[in-house]
Amino acid sequence: xxxxxxxxxxxxxxxxxxxxxxxxxxxxxxxxxxxxxxxxxxxxxxxxxxxxxxxxxxxxxxxxxxxxxxxxxxxxxxxxxxxxxxxxxxxxxxxxxxxxxxxxxxxxxxxxxxxxxxxxxxxxxxxxxxxxxxxxxxxxxxxxxxxxxxxxxxxxxxxxxxxxxxxxxxxxxxxxxxxxxxxxxxxxxxxxxxxxxxxxxxxxxxxxxxxxxxxxxxxxxxxxxxxxxxxxxxxxxxxxxxxxxxxxxxxxxxxxxxxxxxxxxxxxxxxxxxxxxxxxxxxxxxxxxxxxxxxxxxxxxxxxxxxxxxxxxxxxxxxxxxxxxxxxxxxxxxxxxxxxxxxxxxxxxxxxxxxxxxxxxxxxxxxxxxxxxxxxxxxxxxxxxxxxxxxxxxxxxxxxxxxxxxxxxxxxxxxxxxxxxxxxxxxxxxxxxxxxxxxxxxxxxxxxxxxxxxxxxxxxxxxxxxxxxxxxxxxxxxxxxxxxxxxxxxxxxxxxxxxxxxxxxxxxxxxxxxxxxxxxxxxxxxxxxxxxxxxxxxxxxxxxxxxxx
Numbered sequence: 001x002x003x004x005x006x007x008x009x010x011x012x013x014x015x016x017x018x019x020x021x022x023x024x025x026x027x028x029x030x031x032x033x034x035x036x037x038x039x040x041x042x043x044x045x046x047x048x049x050x051x052x053x054x055x056x057x058x059x060x061x062x063x064x065x066x067x068x069x070x071x072x073x074x075x076x077x078x079x080x081x082x083x084x085x086x087x088x089x090x091x092x093x094x095x096x097x098x099x100x101x102x103x104x105x106x107x108x109x110x111x112x113x114x115x116x117x118x119x120x121x122x123x124x125x126x127x128x129x130x131x132x133x134x135x136x137x138x139x140x141x142x143x144x145x146x147x148x149x150x151x152x153x154x155x156x157x158x159x160x161x162x163x164x165x166x167x168x169x170x171x172x173x174x175x176x177x178x179x180x181x182x183x184x185x186x187x188x189x190x191x192x193x194x195x196x197x198x199x200x201x202x203x204x205x206x207x208x209x210x211x212x213x214x215x216x217x218x219x220x221x222x223x224x225x226x227x228x229x230x231x232x233x234x235x236x237x238x239x240x241x242x243x244x245x246x247x248x249x250x251x252x253x254x255x256x257x258x259x260x261x262x263x264x265x266x267x268x269x270x271x272x273x274x275x276x277x278x279x280x281x282x283x284x285x286x287x288x289x290x291x292x293x294x295x296x297x298x299x300x301x302x303x304x305x306x307x308x309x310x311x312x313x314x315x316x317x318x319x320x321x322x323x324x325x326x327x328x329x330x331x332x333x334x335x336x337x338x339x340x341x342x343x344x345x346x347x348x349x350x351x352x353x354x355x356x357x358x359x360x361x362x363x364x365x366x367x368x369x370x371x372x373x374x375x376x377x378x379x380x381x382x383x384x385x386x387x388x389x390x391x392x393x394x395x396x397x398x399x400x401x402x403x404x405x406x407x408x409x410x411x412x413x414x415x416x417x418x419x420x421x422x423x424x425x426x427x428x429x430x431x432x433x434x435x436x437x438x439x440x441x442x443x444x445x446x447x448x449x450x451x452x453x454x455x456x457x458x459x460x461x462x463x464x465x466x467x468x469x470x471x472x473x474x475x476x477x478x479x480x481x482x483x484x485x486x487x488x489x490x491x492x493x494x495x496x497x498x499x500x501x502x503x504x505x506x507x508x509x510x511x512x513x514x515x516x517x518x519x520x521x522x523x524x525x526x527x528x529x530x531x532x533x534x535x536x537x538x539x540x541x542x543x544x545x546x547x548x549x
Contacts, residue, residue: 020121021129024111028133028169031103035071036141038099039064042256051249065145066152071096072138073160073375075153081381088153090378091388094263097375101168104134108172123173131169135162160375181205199349202337203357210333210357211364214326214403218369221322222269223262229269229305237304244299258301264389265302267376270369271390273322274398278377278390280306288316296384323399327406330365334358334407335414348419351412358411362403370396 043064047057055062066076075090111126121129138161142152174180181204183191195201230237245251268278277287280303284293291309307316334357338349349357370392377389 016119017121020119021125024121024126024129025133027107027111028104028130028135029137030133031107031130032100032134032137032141035100035103036065036068036137039068039071039096043067046253049249049252051247062145062147062150065141066150067096068100069138069142069145069152069157069161071100072164073097073156074142075156075378077151077153078149079151080149085382087381087385088379089381090156091264091380092375092378093257093260094267094372094376095260097164098263101164104130104165104168105172105175107134108169109176112173112176123177126176127166127169127173130172131166134165134169138165199353203353203360206334206337206357207360207364209337210330210361210407211368213333214330214361214365214399214407215368215372217326217329218270218274218322218365218399219263219266219372221273221325222266222271225269225273225319225322226262226265226302226305229307230302233304237301240299240304241301244301254301261302264376265305267372268390269319270322271373271395271398273319274369274395274402275320275323276391276394276398279387281384282387283384288312288319298380298385323402324406326365326399327362327403328410330361330403330407331358331410331414334361334411335418338411339415339418351415354411354415355408358408359404362400362407365403366396366400369399 040061043060044057047060070076070089070092073092075088078087078089081087108126108130111130112120112123114120138157142157145152181201183195241251241254245254271278272286272288275287277285279285281293281296284291284295286295286306290311291307295306295309297303297306334354338354338357340347373390373395374392377387377392379386380388
């Protein structure tokens with residue numbers, strides 16, 4: 001009986017952990033099913049509305065499965081081409097890729113949220129189970145999508161598809177853990193202690209934020225460039241849209257395809273503004289300086305926005321404003337944290353820390369831009385269409401150079417301007433706040449001391465007023481001390497008692513008459529030395545001397 005009783009809780013705990021891991025596994029599978037189901041519904045709607053049903057609902061579902069795999073970065077192989085040779089399709093619609101990445105991230109994050117009656121799995125367990133459940137569904141979908149006309153390039157299922165899923169799951173676990181920024185637990189203790197005494201966490205957070213802001217500005221500038229180019233070539237874009245779609249039933253899929261490719265066009269526009277540009281086939285490159293080579297342009301509305309062939313004009317050179325804005329953004333976000341408003345000098349970063357953080361932000365911006373450029377391009381066929389889109393390493397290197405050359409000097413130049421006060425001087429921004437704090441110190445000291453005490457008066461010669469009872473009379477007056485050895489005795493100018501002035505004493509007490517002494521003894525106020533003993537409370541059994549009203 002004792003053994004059964006002792007083993008019961010351990011078995012229930014193990015069963016609870018197994019149930020939690022199984023629940024995380026189901027979360028990953030459910031996330032995959034949601035993304036696939038959304039595309040399947042869209043494919044069925046388009047198949048129903050299409051005048052040419054094609055291969056029936058099974059063909060529509062297989063097309064949705066292939067599109068779902070393509071959204072993860074997998075490369076598809078088409079065999080029903082005009083030439084008969086298999087043609088790869090590796091251009092990923094980035095707007096579709098947002099859906100699976102967000103679903104995996106959310107599944108991993110929710111798996112670590114504590115429940116009312118269930119334990120929380122470990123971070124490693126949640127990551128493994130969510131990723132495993134999602135990848136298992138992906139393998140089944142890849143097997144289902146294999147047909148005579150469409151198949152999946154098997155190595156692409158491991159890289160980048162599996163890498164995308166595991167990265168999104170790791171980001172979800174990191175978010176659920178509170179986004180910790182610290183070296184790994186197996187790192188030396190000295191490294192942990194050294195980084196704890198520095199601004200390591202603040203520098204990394206600021207660098208990440210400035211890098212994300214720089215990438216966002218690049219994408220925003222790319223969208224602006226594409227929009228301006230589409231307006232400039234509006235007639236050509238409209239003509240290509242009509243030729244490709246035909247009737248209204250065919251225009252809806254073309255419009256949806258153009259919408260999901262808008263983020264790709266934004267990355268291409270950013271690459272164009274950075275300088276390297278993008279490729280339109282193996283023999284053509286589009287840059288702000290020239291459109292060279294023989295392009296392989298499929299008929300598509302977004303491709304109608306490319307400039308004319310040959311040398312470009314000054315209007316094309318204006319695209320350089322996009323990386324300039326990104327560099328200024330990196331500098332601005334760095335200085336906002338390096339020199340915070342209303343902070344003392346001890347919270348202001350040094351020039352070296354500011355420059356290092358801006359450089360790390362530029363590095364992050366370059367890495368993020370390179371990843372997006374690699375995802376935004378890909379092959380659309382063989383021979384001339386084998387290369388389509390920006391070259392990832394050239395685009396990332398250009399983003400790094402632009403943001404580093406503008407972000408680091410810009411942060412160092414913005415730092416003194418950000419620290420200047422309103423009077424035109426150059427002290428830390430905290431000087432005004434510190435001055436206000438010094439001015440408000442007597443009131444704060446009075447509030448901290450209690451209702452029965454009054455803070456030190458200006459000119460009091462290092463002494464304090466202590467209020468024992470009643471309100472301070474308006475007719476009370478005391479003159480400042482004439483010297484370091486003098487003692488001031490405040491007296492009340494009341495009826496029948498003349499106001500006696502303080503007498504400087506340099507070695508003894510001044511003679512006081514009996515009437516004056518009685519008048520002084522009845523005073524509710526007196527000077528007490530500003531020594532540490534007066535701040536202590538009264539001892540047990542002692543009380544303040546009573547005062548006659």
